[in-house]
Amino acid sequence: MARYRPRKGLHWNDCLTNIRCEAGVSRAELAASVGVDPSTVWQVEQGEHGPSQELLDAYGLLANQERG
Secondary structure (H helix, E strand, O other), X not given: OOOOOOOOOOOHHHHHHHHXXXXXXXXXXXXXXXXXXXXXXXXXXXXXXXXXXXXXXXXXXXXXXXXX
């Protein structure tokens, strides 16, 4: 996996990317846990599409794991 550099933007998609990367989860792994194509996660993290509720829930689980 490429070295992770946190995004410094304040957009929601930057926050989602940081949550996933800080948890050490690849786009493919996150996509598989929700049942979507990895390109969908990429599009959400680029701000091209809004996330589904299922994908938001998956990011929420990752964020909770980081706090716990």
